[in-house]
Amino acid sequence: MTDSTPTDISRLETAEHPENLRRIAIEPLTRVEGHGKVTLLLDHDNRIRQARLHIVEFRGFEKFIQGRPYWELPVLVQRLCGICPVSHHLAAGKAIDQLAGVDQLTPTAEKVRRLMHYGQILQSHALHFFHLSSPDLLFGFDSDIGQRNVVGLIERHPDLAKQGVLLRKFGQEVIRVTAGKRIHGTCAIPGGVNKSLDSSERNYLQQDLPQMIRWGQEALSLAQNLFLEAREQHRRFARIDTPMMSLCRDDGGLELYHGGLRVVTGDGHKLLDRIDSREYHRHIREQVKSWSYMKFPYLQQLGPEHGSYRVGPLARINSCDYIDTPLAERARVEFRALEPDGLVQSTLAYHWARMIELLHCAEKIEQLLDDADLLGSDLQQSGEMRPRGIGVIEAPRGTLIHDYEINPDGLVTRANLIVSTTHNNRAMNESVRTVAADLFDGREISEGMLNSIEVAVRAYDPCLSCATHALGKMPLVVELQEPDGRIIDRLIKDTRGELSR
Amino acid sequence: MSGSFSIDGVTVPFETGQSIMDAALAAKIYIPHLCHNPEFQPHGSCRLCCVTANGRTVAACTTLATDGLEVANETHEITTRRRLLLKLLFVEGNHVCPACEKSGACQLQAVAYHCGMLAPEFVHFYPKRAVDASHPETIIDFNRCILCELCVRASRDHDGKSVFNISGRGIDAHLTIDSPSGRLGDSRFSASDKAARVCPVGAILPKHRGYEIPIGRRLYDQESISQVGDVASHREQEDG
Numbered sequence: 163m164t165d166s167t168p169t170d171i172s173r174l175e176t177a178e179h180p181e182n183l184r185r186i187a188i189e190p191l192t193r194v195e196g197h198g199k200v201t202l203l204l205d206h207d208n209r210i211r212q213a214r215l216h217i218v219e220f221r222g223f224e225k226f227i228q229g230r231p232y233w234e235l236p237v238l239v240q241r242l243c244g245i246c247p248v249s250h251h252l253a254a255g256k257a258i259d260q261l262a263g264v265d266q267l268t269p270t271a272e273k274v275r276r277l278m279h280y281g282q283i284l285q286s287h288a289l290h291f292f293h294l295s296s297p298d299l300l301f302g303f304d305s306d307i308g309q310r311n312v313v314g315l316i317e318r319h320p321d322l323a324k325q326g327v328l329l330r331k332f333g334q335e336v337i338r339v340t341a342g343k344r345i346h347g348t349c350a351i352p353g354g355v356n357k358s359l360d361s362s363e364r365n366y367l368q369q370d371l372p373q374m375i376r377w378g379q380e381a382l383s384l385a386q387n388l389f390l391e392a393r394e395q396h397r398r399f400a401r402i403d404t405p406m407m408s409l410c411r412d413d414g415g416l417e418l419y420h421g422g423l424r425v426v427t428g429d430g431h432k433l434l435d436r437i438d439s440r441e442y443h444r445h446i447r448e449q450v451k452s453w454s455y456m457k458f459p460y461l462q463q464l465g466p467e468h469g470s471y472r473v474g475p476l477a478r479i480n481s482c483d484y485i486d487t488p489l490a491e492r493a494r495v496e497f498r499a500l501e502p503d504g505l506v507q508s509t510l511a512y513h514w515a516r517m518i519e520l521l522h523c524a525e526k527i528e529q530l531l532d533d534a535d536l537l538g539s540d541l542q543q544s545g546e547m548r549p550r551g552i553g554v555i556e557a558p559r560g561t562l563i564h565d566y567e568i569n570p571d572g573l574v575t576r577a578n579l580i581v582s583t584t585h586n587n588r589a590m591n592e593s594v595r596t597v598a599a600d601l602f603d604g605r606e607i608s609e610g611m612l613n614s615i616e617v618a619v620r621a622y623d624p625c626l627s628c629a630t631h632a633l634g635k636m637p638l639v640v641e642l643q644e645p646d647g648r649i650i651d652r653l654i655k656d657t658r659g660e661l662s663r
Numbered sequence: 664m665s666g667s668f669s670i671d672g673v674t675v676p677f678e679t680g681q682s683i684m685d686a687a688l689a690a691k692i693y694i695p696h697l698c699h700n701p702e703f704q705p706h707g708s709c710r711l712c713c714v715t716a717n718g719r720t721v722a723a724c725t726t727l728a729t730d731g732l733e734v735a736n737e738t739h740e741i742t743t744r745r746r747l748l749l750k751l752l753f754v755e756g757n758h759v760c761p762a763c764e765k766s767g768a769c770q771l772q773a774v775a776y777h778c779g780m781l782a783p784e785f786v787h788f789y790p791k792r793a794v795d796a797s798h799p800e801t802i803i804d805f806n807r808c809i810l811c812e813l814c815v816r817a818s819r820d821h822d823g824k825s826v827f828n829i830s831g832r833g834i835d836a837h838l839t840i841d842s843p844s845g846r847l848g849d850s851r852f853s854a855s856d857k858a859a860r861v862c863p864v865g866a867i868l869p870k871h872r873g874y875e876i877p878i879g880r881r882l883y884d885q886e887s888i889s890q891v892g893d894v895a896s897h898r899e900q901e902d903g
């Protein structure tokens with residue numbers, strides 16, 4: 163910063179006199195499923211007064227779903243997002259179980275759905291780490307943009323790139339076996355699933371598992387080593403202190419598919435525990451802000467000013483007391499040892515936590531494939547139709563809530579979805595403000611600053627990466643605007659990472 | 664009396680009074696069709712079954728077979744015309760295959776694949792149509808109705824109820840239900856009616872269920888409609 167007073171992070175969101183500020187906007191050019199934009203408002207002394215991350219979600223779905231039959235929901239909602247259709251499928255599946263009056267699935271049905279879920283998290287985490295994030299971490303945020311992408315990764319670390327591809331492919335195969343197709347499959351139906359596995363499908367997945375677990379371990383140690391290599395820098399980068407929220411087992415174990423809500427504060431105190439996830443609306447409030455289409459959820463207990471929280475791998479590995487698979491549990495203990503007195507708050511530790519989960523999913527898949535229930539034939543339960551169903555799961559990016567109401571005919575009258583990226587909305591804004599406050603020198607828009615903002619946002623794996631899939635190719639426009647709206651500087655990064663003004 | 668004629672050079676026998684379509688079905692030669700079901704009076708409305716008979720374009724389902732007739736069915740020209748008809752059907756309604764319960768067992772989708780239609784070409788109309796879920800056991804999704812009138816014929820000629828009708832002309836044509844409220848729940852329709860089992864697409868479906876047959880095991884997942892035949896004939900078999 164140009165002056166000696168540290169910028170007060172919490173004051174950055176809304177400046178007192180925005181009319182006197184200049185504005186820097188960072189905006190991706192491609193808009194596929196949603197897009198991100200960062201606006202930095204500067205004052206006349208070129209200090210950052212305001213920083214906002216805008217994510218434009220596809221919001222048409224609530225209307226699109228209205229009037230549709232409830233039993234279609236798991237398949238319909240797959241169209242919400244090209245990146246996490248399986249997570250939406252399963253969250254809606256849990257909701258329609260309730261709408262169909264079913265509280266407990268058969269062991270076979272629950273295990274088939276879990277298998278699909280672990281496959282999805284594994285493939286999503288593999289894609290994110292190997293394709294999107296590892297180049298940042300391996301080559302450094304400020305390294306040549308031409309190298310800092312998956313192509314550079316393939317050139318310099320071909321084995322690693324191959325492992326990433328094959329891990330992802332394995333996860334996709336798990337999905338295909340359970341859903342019939344890699345994308346837009348079917349699996350969850352009201353009160354159950356439409357198929358289980360036969361022994362040839364099980365054997366097919368089993369044969370690759372030892373390799374996947376080995377690669378999962380290697381990916382984990384890579385993520386861990388990369389973090390620890392520049393430990394202090396990584397601890398501080400984009401760091402914010404927030405409570406962490408996730409589903410959790412009643413006994414405190416890590417749980418990705420079904421459990422109670424738990425919120426742990428920075429000092430380890432459990433603000434909420436064993437909360438029926440269908441009561442989410444009593445604990446999470448959604449605030450609307452004039453400058454963003456996306457809602458800003460907050461913890462009701464802490465209020466809109468201080469109620470921001472984080473979800474996703476970092477939150478889950480922090481909030482649970484143990485993991486029920488041995489390799490991931492050992493990794494969790496090492497991870498938590500980083501901050502013996504509280505939670506691991508470093509934003510970049512998301513990557514490390516994500517790889518603990520990837521390994522955990524591989525171990526879980528191994529357990530499930532050994533379970534005879536997976537081959538069972540008792541697929542579906544039935545019950546009396548009910549007016550409301552709320553399905554909550556831990557999607558790769560964090561807690562995912564699908565809440566539906568239907569009329570007596572069985573048609574949807576109201577839908578409320580809170581996706582992982584929305585939970586993290588406040589936290590991502592705060593991380594962006596932290597980075598901006600740390601790096602902006604008050605003189606000009608530097609590529610390094612843009613890259614760092616990008617790296618900070620990417621750590622959360624927000625769904626805006628749907629729109630900006632090719633890493634290092636995230637097209638951005640940065641504009642420096644005078645208070646009167648006149649653009650005085652513009653920095654453009656095109657899809658090949660080339661800069662122009 | 665009987666005789667024979669040819670379809671694409673293959674000799675096909677027929678009984679007097681049989682249409683080109685009936686004779687082809689009996690000889691296991693597939694002529695693409697949507698509004699035809701051998702159990703009901705031919706209707707000749709979808710025009711998908713159009714072939715050339717001695718050079719003249721006719722609907723196979725409403726044209727009687729005659730001795731020595733030379734029928735062309737799967738020529739490049741005819742298939743191209745069928746693709747055009749199918750593309751129009753797809754944009755006139757809201758046919759969202761990836762989300763539809765009938766996907767994989769839908770005659771419209773299967774015929775489209777058979778005719779080599781891989782992607783829509785025209786601008787979608789996105790008509791605003793509703794779902795009628797008022798009946799306890801059966802649902803009608805008007806978004807997917809292709810106005811083949813099979814349910815109309817089944818309800819009138821088989822069930823003796825005349826629950827369904829087509830009203831309006833041209834682009835305004837739509838399926839109506841004979842009941843005081845215009846809703847299925849208030850009509851005399853019953854899920855055991857023949858009319859519940861003839862829809863070639865996903866417009867008339869059982870309620871509270873869907874996607875029960877996994878991908879890979881659905882009607883048209885393994886074999887083309889030219890081998891498998893119509894949806895309705897399989898429904899009859901399933902229901903015994």
Ligand code: SF4
Nearest residue numbers: 808809811812814862
């Ligand atoms: S509801 Fe089905 S059977 Fe009836 S006219 Fe429409 S498409 Fe044909």
Ligand code: FES
Nearest residue numbers: 696709710712724
């Ligand atoms: S099947 Fe002959 S016109 Fe429809």
Ligand code: NI
Nearest residue numbers: 243245246625
């Ligand atoms: Ni998504």
